[in-house]
Amino acid sequence: MKFTVNSEDINCSARIGMLETSHGEILTPIFMPVGSAGAVKSLAPDELITAGATIILGNTYHLYLRPGTEIINTASGLHKFMAWERSILTDSGGFQVFSLAKMNKISDDGVEFQSHLDGSRHFFSPAVSMEIQRNLGGDIIMAFDQCPPGDSDIQIAEEALKRTSSWISECAQYLQDNPTLYDHEQTLFPIVQGSIYEELRRRSAEEVIPYASCGVAIGGLAVGEEKGAMFDMIELLDGVLPKDQPRYLMGVGRPTDLVRAVRLGIDMFDCVMPTRNARNGQLFTSHGIVNIKNKKYKTDFTQLDDSCNCYLCKNFTRAYLCHLIRVNEILGLRLASLHNISYYLNLMAVMRVEISSGAFSSWAENYLNEMSHLKGM
Ligand SMILES: [Zn+2]
Structure with missing residues (x-):
């Protein structure tokens, strides 16, 4: 995967770039429609293409529960299964495990949880998330991280940061030991955590950036914190994240949020808001x-x-x-x-x-x- 910054605004951090994956070119800044369960709800691939979508999201948690990894593997990956020829980013499942499933136990090894569908018990670790994402075959795969709620105190935020940092090395190790299952490249995006605490954000960025080869994500924002604090963190990270890699702000947001975040150097967005609303x-x-x-x-x-x-x-x-x-x-x-x-x-x-x-x-x-x-x- 390759990212080229083509032009930068002289008055702010906005830039336009080109992200090239095995499934085509993505002009940035870009919005990625969310296809949680293998479809952007109610829309067919040709409709998404006409609307201008060049990359969409797939959800590890939902696809792991239904239809299950094996079926998608038998279909030769998510691209073929859903007949989407352009790029796909898959999330790690972490966010849904923390927000949607009934969480039973979190440890340094991973998260034990109960399915929101039938209460069945499951366990996600960095290696499990990577294994599922290898099977889904997204062009961009997300690190398994711990996303604490937006109102977390500094101790909880620090604990989540520590796990996120230790888990990224497990993710990278798994990917190194287990090559892609299909004939295209998959690139891992590490995720910066640290909630709304400046020193934690800096530390998290420092610890995960070494794992970024072509893209970094900012997680743990738009999860209940004040909007001003969210933009303060984005602005802080603008000065910390590598300029030559795309920056993905996860789960944001309203149209004005997108404009403000582009001004602060964000290149990639996803949010369920347009389809859910x-x-x-x-x-x-x-x-x-x-x-x-x-x-x-x-x-x-x-x-x-x-x-x-x-x-x-x-x-x-x-x-x-x-x-x-x-x-x-x-x-x-x-x-x-x-x-x-x-x-x-x-x-x-x-x-x-x-x-x-x-x-x-x-x-x-x-x-x-x-x-x-x-x-x-
Ligand atoms: Zn219209």
């Missing part, structure tokens, strides 16, 4: 959030977003989408998801254009001013 009838548009279930849209025969070229905006009215979502038609969920993913991917494309033309700083300031009074953006 779509299913609740909440649409991101260039004029703010549209809660399409609202009865005022029942007779609104205008386009959802006049700045959007997605299939929904080109062909249907707000009134029609309002109807579909209110009566729970599957098409409504699909169109809403498609639009929100398009909004996020278009926003990233606009940022790349603004960075390359040297106008990003003023564009970002205008965007943030405009959106600051619009709730939910």
